[in-house]
Amino acid sequence: MMTQNRRLIGIVLTVVGILLIPLIAMQFTEEVDWNLIDFMVMGTLLLGTGLLAELVIRKVRNRDYRIGIIALILVALLLIWAELAVGIFGSPFAGS
Known part of the structure; x- marks a missing residue:
């Protein structure tokens, strides 16, 4: 139980x-220009990914399945992040 709580923390x-990186960068350059919505979206995306991976770790007993499912979760995170950042798919979410 203690290990699970440490993982959540x-x-x-x-x-x-991770969210401190753009916050600090904004203090030194105009190239990084995030607003509150950007931080909320990225925070939700990262926290959701972490909590989903934690759920898989707790519920899936087969090691190979666990690794595969977490890999898919990480691929989904990267694809969503890339879409929101530069619009690689041209969806409405990226402002295209």
């Missing part, structure tokens, strides 16, 4: 740490 701290 680790997930939240990792999300905060």
